[in-house]
Amino acid sequence: MxxxxxxxxxxxxxxxxxxxxxxxxxxxxxxxxxxxxxxxxxxxxxxxxxxxxxxxxxxxxxxxxxxxxxxxxxxxxxxxxxxxxxxxxxxxxxxxxxxxxxxxxxxxxxxxxxxxxxSSAVAVPAYAGIPVTHRKFASSFAVVTGHEARKPNSSVDWAKLATAVDTLVILMGLSNLPIIVGKLIAYGRSPQTPVALIGSGTTIDQKIVIGSLADIVSKSALVEPPALIVVGDVVSLADKLQWFVPPPENQPLYEFEQSREPARA
Ligand SMILES: C[S@@+](CC[C@H](N)C(=O)[O-])C[C@H]1O[C@@H](n2cnc3c(N)ncnc32)[C@H](O)[C@@H]1O
Incomplete structure:
Protein backbone atom coordinates (compact mmCIF):
# COMPACT_ATOMS: atom_id res chain seq x y z
CA MET A 1 0.00 0.00 0.00
CA SER A 119 -2.97 34.27 11.58
CA SER A 120 -5.11 35.83 14.29
CA ALA A 121 -2.02 37.92 15.11
CA VAL A 122 -2.70 40.23 12.16
CA ALA A 123 -6.28 39.39 11.12
CA VAL A 124 -7.91 39.97 14.51
CA PRO A 125 -6.44 43.48 14.86
CA ALA A 126 -7.43 44.13 11.22
CA TYR A 127 -11.09 43.21 11.92
CA ALA A 128 -10.94 45.62 14.87
CA GLY A 129 -9.71 48.43 12.61
CA ILE A 130 -6.12 48.24 13.91
CA PRO A 131 -3.29 48.06 11.34
CA VAL A 132 -0.25 46.54 13.07
CA THR A 133 2.02 48.92 11.15
CA HIS A 134 1.27 52.44 9.89
CA ARG A 135 3.61 55.09 8.48
CA LYS A 136 2.70 57.56 11.22
CA PHE A 137 2.42 55.23 14.19
CA ALA A 138 4.42 52.00 13.89
CA SER A 139 7.33 50.69 11.82
CA SER A 140 7.70 47.40 13.65
CA PHE A 141 5.58 44.81 15.37
CA ALA A 142 6.20 41.65 17.35
CA VAL A 143 3.95 38.70 18.08
CA VAL A 144 4.61 37.10 21.44
CA THR A 145 3.03 34.64 23.80
CA GLY A 146 1.72 35.92 27.11
CA HIS A 147 1.26 32.39 28.37
CA GLU A 148 4.50 32.24 30.34
CA ALA A 149 4.50 35.85 31.58
CA ARG A 150 4.13 34.82 35.22
CA LYS A 151 7.11 32.41 35.14
CA PRO A 152 10.30 33.91 36.65
CA ASN A 153 12.39 32.84 33.64
CA SER A 154 9.79 33.34 30.92
CA SER A 155 11.04 32.63 27.39
CA VAL A 156 9.91 36.15 26.39
CA ASP A 157 12.41 38.86 27.34
CA TRP A 158 9.92 41.49 28.48
CA ALA A 159 12.64 43.89 29.57
CA LYS A 160 14.01 44.11 26.02
CA LEU A 161 10.68 43.81 24.27
CA ALA A 162 8.83 46.55 26.17
CA THR A 163 10.36 49.39 24.15
CA ALA A 164 12.04 47.54 21.26
CA VAL A 165 9.05 47.41 18.90
CA ASP A 166 6.20 49.82 18.21
CA THR A 167 3.29 47.37 18.21
CA LEU A 168 3.07 44.31 20.44
CA VAL A 169 0.52 41.61 19.64
CA ILE A 170 0.26 39.26 22.57
CA LEU A 171 -1.46 35.90 22.13
CA MET A 172 -2.56 33.69 25.04
CA GLY A 173 -2.07 36.58 27.43
CA LEU A 174 -5.53 37.49 28.75
CA SER A 175 -5.23 35.62 32.06
CA ASN A 176 -1.80 37.16 32.66
CA LEU A 177 -2.86 40.69 31.65
CA PRO A 178 -2.04 42.36 35.02
CA ILE A 179 1.46 40.81 34.99
CA ILE A 180 2.10 41.77 31.35
CA VAL A 181 0.93 45.35 31.89
CA GLY A 182 3.06 45.60 35.04
CA LYS A 183 6.15 44.40 33.17
CA LEU A 184 5.64 46.72 30.18
CA ILE A 185 5.29 49.78 32.44
CA ALA A 186 8.17 48.69 34.69
CA TYR A 187 10.44 48.26 31.65
CA GLY A 188 9.72 51.68 30.21
CA ARG A 189 6.49 51.71 28.19
CA SER A 190 4.36 54.75 28.98
CA PRO A 191 1.22 54.01 31.06
CA GLN A 192 -0.66 56.14 28.48
CA THR A 193 0.15 53.68 25.66
CA PRO A 194 -3.12 52.61 23.98
CA VAL A 195 -4.16 48.97 24.42
CA ALA A 196 -6.89 46.87 22.78
CA LEU A 197 -8.28 43.57 23.99
CA ILE A 198 -10.05 41.69 21.21
CA GLY A 199 -12.05 38.56 21.97
CA SER A 200 -13.36 36.09 19.36
CA GLY A 201 -12.04 38.38 16.63
CA THR A 202 -13.39 38.00 13.06
CA THR A 203 -16.48 36.12 14.34
CA ILE A 204 -20.03 37.10 15.19
CA ASP A 205 -18.96 37.21 18.85
CA GLN A 206 -16.16 39.72 18.30
CA LYS A 207 -15.69 42.00 21.30
CA ILE A 208 -13.26 44.93 21.49
CA VAL A 209 -12.23 46.83 24.59
CA ILE A 210 -9.93 49.83 24.28
CA GLY A 211 -7.95 51.48 27.05
CA SER A 212 -4.40 52.31 28.04
CA LEU A 213 -1.75 50.38 29.94
CA ALA A 214 -2.90 52.36 32.98
CA ASP A 215 -6.54 51.24 32.93
CA ILE A 216 -6.94 48.19 30.68
CA VAL A 217 -6.86 45.69 33.55
CA SER A 218 -9.94 47.26 35.12
CA LYS A 219 -11.83 46.80 31.80
CA SER A 220 -10.64 43.29 30.99
CA ALA A 221 -13.58 41.39 32.52
CA LEU A 222 -15.61 42.45 29.44
CA VAL A 223 -13.59 40.15 27.16
CA GLU A 224 -13.44 36.35 27.13
CA PRO A 225 -10.99 33.95 25.47
CA PRO A 226 -9.92 33.42 22.81
CA ALA A 227 -8.54 36.92 22.99
CA LEU A 228 -5.43 38.81 22.08
CA ILE A 229 -3.85 42.02 23.30
CA VAL A 230 -2.57 44.82 21.05
CA VAL A 231 -0.28 47.41 22.63
CA GLY A 232 0.86 50.52 20.77
CA ASP A 233 -0.16 53.81 19.19
CA VAL A 234 -1.83 52.05 16.24
CA VAL A 235 -4.67 51.18 18.62
CA SER A 236 -5.70 54.84 18.52
CA LEU A 237 -6.86 54.25 14.90
CA ALA A 238 -9.49 51.69 15.94
CA ASP A 239 -12.27 54.24 16.32
CA LYS A 240 -11.71 55.76 12.88
CA LEU A 241 -11.15 52.45 11.08
CA GLN A 242 -13.97 50.34 12.54
CA TRP A 243 -15.46 48.50 9.57
CA PHE A 244 -16.46 44.99 10.63
CA VAL A 245 -20.07 44.64 11.65
CA PRO A 246 -20.81 41.03 12.62
CA PRO A 247 -24.02 39.77 10.96
CA PRO A 248 -27.05 39.01 13.12
CA GLU A 249 -26.90 35.67 14.94
CA ASN A 250 -29.11 33.74 12.51
CA GLN A 251 -27.04 34.74 9.49
CA PRO A 252 -23.73 33.07 8.58
CA LEU A 253 -20.54 35.12 8.52
CA TYR A 254 -19.57 33.63 5.19
CA GLU A 255 -21.11 31.10 2.81
CA PHE A 256 -18.96 28.94 0.59
CA GLU A 257 -19.97 28.40 -3.01
CA GLN A 258 -20.61 24.77 -3.86
CA SER A 259 -17.50 23.14 -5.25
CA ARG A 260 -17.67 22.95 -9.05
CA GLU A 261 -18.25 19.57 -10.61
CA PRO A 262 -15.14 18.44 -12.50
CA ALA A 263 -15.46 19.23 -16.22
CA ARG A 264 -16.60 16.22 -18.29
CA ALA A 265 -14.36 14.91 -21.02
C1 LIG B 1 -2.40 28.58 20.54
S1 LIG B 1 -2.52 30.19 19.85
C2 LIG B 1 -2.77 29.76 18.17
C3 LIG B 1 -2.55 30.92 17.24
C4 LIG B 1 -2.84 30.56 15.79
N1 LIG B 1 -1.95 29.56 15.30
C5 LIG B 1 -2.82 31.78 14.88
O1 LIG B 1 -1.95 31.89 13.99
O2 LIG B 1 -3.71 32.61 15.00
C6 LIG B 1 -4.14 30.63 20.37
C7 LIG B 1 -4.25 32.11 20.73
O3 LIG B 1 -4.43 32.88 19.54
C8 LIG B 1 -5.28 33.98 19.82
N2 LIG B 1 -6.48 33.86 18.99
C9 LIG B 1 -6.74 32.88 18.11
N3 LIG B 1 -7.91 33.11 17.48
C10 LIG B 1 -8.39 34.26 17.99
C11 LIG B 1 -9.56 35.04 17.76
N4 LIG B 1 -10.47 34.68 16.85
N5 LIG B 1 -9.73 36.19 18.46
C12 LIG B 1 -8.80 36.59 19.36
N6 LIG B 1 -7.69 35.90 19.62
C13 LIG B 1 -7.47 34.75 18.95
C14 LIG B 1 -5.61 33.92 21.30
O4 LIG B 1 -4.65 34.70 21.98
C15 LIG B 1 -5.44 32.45 21.58
O5 LIG B 1 -5.19 32.22 22.96
Missing amino acids: TCGKVYLVGAGPGDPGLLTVRGLELLRSAQVIVYDQLVNPALLDEAAPTAIKIFVGKQAGRHCIAQEEINGVLISYARAGDEVVRLKGGDPFVFGRGGEEAEALSEARISFEIVPGV
Missing part, protein backbone atom coordinates in the same frame (compact mmCIF):
# COMPACT_ATOMS: atom_id res chain seq x y z
CA THR A 2 1.31 3.50 -0.81
CA CYS A 3 1.68 5.88 2.06
CA GLY A 4 -0.71 8.83 2.35
CA LYS A 5 0.19 12.43 3.07
CA VAL A 6 -0.46 14.93 5.85
CA TYR A 7 -1.37 18.55 5.10
CA LEU A 8 -0.87 21.00 7.96
CA VAL A 9 -3.52 23.55 7.04
CA GLY A 10 -4.15 26.94 8.61
CA ALA A 11 -7.89 27.41 9.17
CA GLY A 12 -7.66 31.16 9.70
CA PRO A 13 -8.74 33.09 12.77
CA GLY A 14 -12.49 32.39 12.87
CA ASP A 15 -14.27 33.92 9.85
CA PRO A 16 -14.59 30.89 7.52
CA GLY A 17 -14.03 33.21 4.55
CA LEU A 18 -10.41 33.59 5.64
CA LEU A 19 -9.52 29.96 4.84
CA THR A 20 -7.18 29.87 1.83
CA VAL A 21 -8.24 28.46 -1.56
CA ARG A 22 -5.67 25.68 -1.18
CA GLY A 23 -6.92 24.90 2.33
CA LEU A 24 -10.52 24.63 1.08
CA GLU A 25 -9.54 22.29 -1.78
CA LEU A 26 -7.70 20.00 0.61
CA LEU A 27 -10.49 20.10 3.20
CA ARG A 28 -13.00 19.02 0.57
CA SER A 29 -10.92 16.09 -0.63
CA ALA A 30 -9.39 14.81 2.65
CA GLN A 31 -10.19 11.34 3.93
CA VAL A 32 -9.31 12.29 7.50
CA ILE A 33 -9.53 15.69 9.22
CA VAL A 34 -7.83 16.21 12.57
CA TYR A 35 -8.89 19.55 14.04
CA ASP A 36 -8.43 21.88 17.00
CA GLN A 37 -10.61 23.90 19.34
CA LEU A 38 -10.19 27.23 17.53
CA VAL A 39 -11.28 25.89 14.13
CA ASN A 40 -14.66 27.31 13.11
CA PRO A 41 -17.06 24.31 12.96
CA ALA A 42 -18.58 25.78 9.76
CA LEU A 43 -15.40 24.70 7.97
CA LEU A 44 -16.05 21.06 8.79
CA ASP A 45 -19.30 21.23 6.77
CA GLU A 46 -17.04 21.50 3.72
CA ALA A 47 -15.55 18.05 4.33
CA ALA A 48 -16.69 15.07 2.26
CA PRO A 49 -19.56 13.19 3.94
CA THR A 50 -17.31 10.13 4.21
CA ALA A 51 -14.39 11.98 5.85
CA ILE A 52 -13.37 10.90 9.34
CA LYS A 53 -13.31 13.97 11.62
CA ILE A 54 -11.19 13.76 14.76
CA PHE A 55 -11.28 16.51 17.41
CA VAL A 56 -8.00 16.83 19.30
CA GLY A 57 -8.61 20.14 21.13
CA LYS A 58 -9.22 20.71 24.81
CA GLN A 59 -12.52 19.27 26.07
CA ALA A 60 -14.36 20.58 29.13
CA GLY A 61 -13.15 18.78 32.26
CA ARG A 62 -10.45 16.82 30.42
CA HIS A 63 -6.74 17.31 29.89
CA CYS A 64 -5.52 18.35 26.45
CA ILE A 65 -4.64 15.42 24.21
CA ALA A 66 -0.86 14.93 24.42
CA GLN A 67 1.09 16.16 21.40
CA GLU A 68 2.66 12.69 20.96
CA GLU A 69 -0.83 11.22 20.72
CA ILE A 70 -1.82 13.72 18.02
CA ASN A 71 1.39 12.98 16.11
CA GLY A 72 0.56 9.27 16.40
CA VAL A 73 -2.92 9.79 14.90
CA LEU A 74 -1.48 11.71 11.93
CA ILE A 75 1.22 9.12 11.31
CA SER A 76 -1.02 6.08 11.59
CA TYR A 77 -3.68 7.40 9.16
CA ALA A 78 -1.00 8.47 6.68
CA ARG A 79 0.66 5.04 6.95
CA ALA A 80 -2.72 3.48 6.20
CA GLY A 81 -2.67 5.42 2.90
CA ASP A 82 -5.02 8.30 3.80
CA GLU A 83 -4.80 11.95 2.84
CA VAL A 84 -4.97 13.71 6.20
CA VAL A 85 -5.77 17.38 6.77
CA ARG A 86 -4.48 18.62 10.11
CA LEU A 87 -6.60 21.75 10.49
CA LYS A 88 -5.27 24.33 12.92
CA GLY A 89 -6.55 27.74 14.02
CA GLY A 90 -4.84 30.70 12.33
CA ASP A 91 -1.48 29.75 10.85
CA PRO A 92 0.02 26.35 11.74
CA PHE A 93 3.49 27.83 12.35
CA VAL A 94 2.41 30.72 14.60
CA PHE A 95 2.09 29.33 18.13
CA GLY A 96 0.33 26.35 16.62
CA ARG A 97 2.78 23.49 17.24
CA GLY A 98 2.88 23.02 13.49
CA GLY A 99 6.67 22.90 13.69
CA GLU A 100 6.59 20.02 16.20
CA GLU A 101 4.07 18.09 14.09
CA ALA A 102 6.10 18.60 10.90
CA GLU A 103 9.20 17.36 12.75
CA ALA A 104 7.37 14.23 13.89
CA LEU A 105 6.17 13.57 10.32
CA SER A 106 9.64 14.12 8.93
CA GLU A 107 11.15 11.71 11.48
CA ALA A 108 8.49 9.13 10.62
CA ARG A 109 9.24 9.64 6.89
CA ILE A 110 5.66 10.69 6.15
CA SER A 111 5.28 13.11 3.30
CA PHE A 112 3.71 16.41 4.34
CA GLU A 113 2.82 19.87 3.07
CA ILE A 114 2.34 23.14 4.94
CA VAL A 115 -0.59 25.32 3.91
CA PRO A 116 -0.13 28.64 5.71
CA GLY A 117 -3.19 30.29 7.19
CA VAL A 118 -4.27 33.82 8.05
